[in-house]
Each structure stands twice: as C-alpha cells, then as structure tokens.
Amino acid sequence: MRIISGIYKGRVLSRMPSQGTRPTQARVRKSMLQILEPFNKKKVLDLFSGSGILGIEAMSRGADNLISVENNKKIFKILNNNLAKICRDKDCKTVLMDAINFLNECNQKFDIIIADPPYDKYHYLEIFNKSIQLINKGGIFCMEMRKQKIDESIFRTKIYGNTQIILWEANE
Numbered sequence: 001m002r003i004i005s006g007i008y009k010g011r012v013l014s015r016m017p018s019q020g021t022r023p024t025q026a027r028v029r030k031s032m033l034q035i036l037e038p039f040n041k042k043k044v045l046d047l048f049s050g051s052g053i054l055g056i057e058a059m060s061r062g063a064d065n066l067i068s069v070e071n072n073k074k075i076f077k078i079l080n081n082n083l084a085k086i087c088r089d090k091d092c093k094t095v096l097m098d099a100i101n102f103l104n105e106c107n108q109k110f111d112i113i114i115a116d117p118p119y120d121k122y123h124y125l126e127i128f129n130k131s132i133q134l135i136n137k138g139g140i141f142c143m144e145m146r147k148q149k150i151d152e153s154i155f156r157t158k159i160y161g162n163t164q165i166i167l168w169e170a171n172e
Contacts, residue, residue, distance in 0.1 A: 006060030
C-alpha cells in the first residue's frame, strides 16, 4: 500500500497480514479523502486504524494532529511502525483499545472522525451515535462499510461496488 497524495505521496506502508484485515481499496480511499479535504490544521481521529493508511493520508494532506485507535496487538505494532516510519515529524498518537470503548472514554473533540470497522461487526448507527459527541462544529464523520440501506435523511453516501462510505457534517 502506498500513500496517494500529499507530502508523503508514494511512501510504502508495511505489509498487513492477509487474514482478518480488509484494507481500504485505493479508489475508495482516494475518493473518501478528496471528499474530506481540506485537512489543513485539522484534528483527526482514525478508528479501527489497521495499517494507519487513512490517518497517514490525512497527515500527508495537512492534518495537524492524529489519534489512531486499533485493538489488535499484532496490527497495532504494524500501525506504530508505519507512523514512526512515515509521520515521525508529526503529532500522532496511537491507542491500543477497542474503538467503542475509546469513544465512550474520550473527552477530546475532533474535526474529522474516520471509521473503518470490520464489516458486519458493528451497526453504523452505534459508531455514529458515539462519535457525534466528539465532533467539533463543522466537523465530519466518515465511515466505510459494506453497501446497505442507510438513513439518507441523516447521511450522504458514496457507493463503490459493494462498499459505501457515509458522511455526516456537524452543523451545530
């Protein structure tokens, strides 16, 4: 996996184990990040971080701060290595914890929350409802998920084959 854009464009991330992981497809990642731009001076929360590619892409495009949350110890080690190798000059923090527990305990606010949970393990509204209390005014919640029917009166959606992303902006 390579960083698509920004100051780290072309940098390669450490390989992920093939079992139990589902990296975001490059075309979905590119589109998602273009929708979320600009990242300048933004504080980003990357839930279910995996390799960290979504958070690293945000930092590459100008985000000021990143917190990456991953609960798998083996994957967490890869996440830390990727951030140390690519974003060592940036304000990045990793947390080894279940993302839902992190959302329940967190007392910080973010401009962008990106969630890429394992498909079918969590309901999108569970993650969304716990995330919205942590989003600054004008901030955005973005989640990748398997294509399914969602409440389009709340979310904007983008569909890529069997994958979709949902987006919500905090206007209040």
